[in-house]
Amino acid sequence: MDNNLALTKTATSTKxxxxxxxxxxxxxxxxxxxVLMSIPFVIWVIIFKYLPIWGxxxxxxxxxxxxxxxxxxxxxxxxxxxxxxxxxxxxxLRNTIVMSLINLVLGFVTAISxxxxxxxxxxxxxxxxxxxxxxxxxxxxxxxxAGIIQNILAVDGVVNDLLKFLGLIEEGExxxxxxxxxxxxxxxxxxxxxxxxxxxxxxxxxAIAVIDPGLYEAAEIDGAGRxxxxxxxxxxxxxxxxxxxxxxxxxxxxxxxxxxxYLLGNGMNIDYSENLDIFVLNYGIRLYNxxxxxxxxxxxxxxxxxxxxxxxxxxxxxxxxxxx
Numbered sequence: 001m002d003n004n005l006a007l008t009k010t011a012t013s014t015k016x017x018x019x020x021x022x023x024x025x026x027x028x029x030x031x032x033x034x035v036l037m038s039i040p041f042v043i044w045v046i047i048f049k050y051l052p053i054w055g056x057x058x059x060x061x062x063x064x065x066x067x068x069x070x071x072x073x074x075x076x077x078x079x080x081x082x083x084x085x086x087x088x089x090x091x092x093l094r095n096t097i098v099m100s101l102i103n104l105v106l107g108f109v110t111a112i113s114x115x116x117x118x119x120x121x122x123x124x125x126x127x128x129x130x131x132x133x134x135x136x137x138x139x140x141x142x143x144x145x146a147g148i149i150q151n152i153l154a155v156d157g158v159v160n161d162l163l164k165f166l167g168l169i170e171e172g173e174x175x176x177x178x179x180x181x182x183x184x185x186x187x188x189x190x191x192x193x194x195x196x197x198x199x200x201x202x203x204x205x206x207a208i209a210v211i212d213p214g215l216y217e218a219a220e221i222d223g224a225g226r227x228x229x230x231x232x233x234x235x236x237x238x239x240x241x242x243x244x245x246x247x248x249x250x251x252x253x254x255x256x257x258x259x260x261x262y263l264l265g266n267g268m269n270i271d272y273s274e275n276l277d278i279f280v281l282n283y284g285i286r287l288y289n290x291x292x293x294x295x296x297x298x299x300x301x302x303x304x305x306x307x308x309x310x311x312x313x314x315x316x317x318x319x320x321x322x323x324x
Contacts, residue, residue: 059295065288079295089279089296096275099256102189104249110197112242115204116230131205135198142195142259149191149264153177181269188273191260203245204238211237240321247315251308254300276300 028035059079061072083089114134121127137145152158155174163169177183215233224232258277265273274282276296284293315321 056294056298058291059298061291063291063294065290075291079291080299082292083295083299088283091271092274092276092279095272096254096256098185099188099261099275100253102185103192103256104253106189106193107196107200107249108242108246110193111200112204112238114197115201115208115238116234118201118205119208119234120226120230131198131201133198134201137195138199140195142263145191145195146260146263149187150178153187176268178264178266179268181272184264184269184272187264188260191264192257203241207238207241208234243315243320247308247311250311251304253307254303 057069058072060074060076062075062078063072118127118130121130140148154160155176159177160169160174163175164171169175177187211234215237216229219229219233254276256275256277258275261273261275262278262281265278280293280296284290284296
């Protein structure tokens with residue numbers, strides 16, 4: 001009896017497999033337009049994202065541009081050992097992590113807060129005006145934005161003039177803000193918020209727009225004020241978007257940027273402004289130590305992959321939405 005039951009199950013599972021394959025190919029045929037549209041992007045990803053991975057071998061060589069790939073001297077993990085025993089690299093790693101955390105925290109808090117406030121504005125003309133003003137800096141290149149920031153914070157800039165007007169400093173006591181290393185992280189955080197907050201808000205406003213208006217009406221009937229509606233309806237309604245964006249941004253924890261640090265950095269604040277990208281430029285490419293620059297890039301990639309996988313796994317364990 002048991003043998004017959006086992007044979008029946010085996011025959012059933014055998015029959016189901018071709019059916020599953022047929023349904024898969026049937027789905028491909030039904031969605032052939034989408035498949036054909038995705039082919040160019042798949043080819044682009046393979047050419048520009050996967051094929052260059054073979055270049056990681058340079059990190060394990062004493063790479064010399066004049067020699068062919070097979071003539072290079074293999075040095076194993078020497079460049080990685082140099083990175084993790086080099087005091088400058090550890091300092092740069094600290095700067096990168098701190099600036100990334102500043103960008104992550106301020107980016108989320110300011111964008112979500114602005115989206116919540118704009119959602120409560122009933123005057124559409126005022127709302128659109130604030131939106132336009134807030135996301136206009138996003139379209140400025142960092143070269144232009146850095147020039148504006150440098151002029152504002154200069155010795156004869158607006159900030160020093162305001163401090164003198166308020167009597168906080170005297171004539172001749174002007175502050176060179178970009179010359180004080182300890183202040184660079186604060187300047188960087190304020191600059192990032194000013195430039196990106198309006199653009200980041202658009203995503204949350206779009207998520208808020210799809211929340212059922214009936215929920216607000218029911219809450220209002222129950223006597224809920226604006227703050228309670230934001231806390232109990234709006235924030236839970238955009239929670240999935242917040243979590244997905246948080247997971248994606250955690251993966252870029254070692255990507256604190258390049259342009260703001262490079263353009264606003266100088267010899268006086270370099271101990272706080274130099275990050276991994278600038279380190280790779282200064283100690284890898286400019287000194288022709290390509291192996292060192294590739295080793296640093298591999299470190300960034302591996303850490304990013306671990307972080308995004310860990311964040312996604314944690315979201316899965318606590319029952320939240322995740323990337324995959």
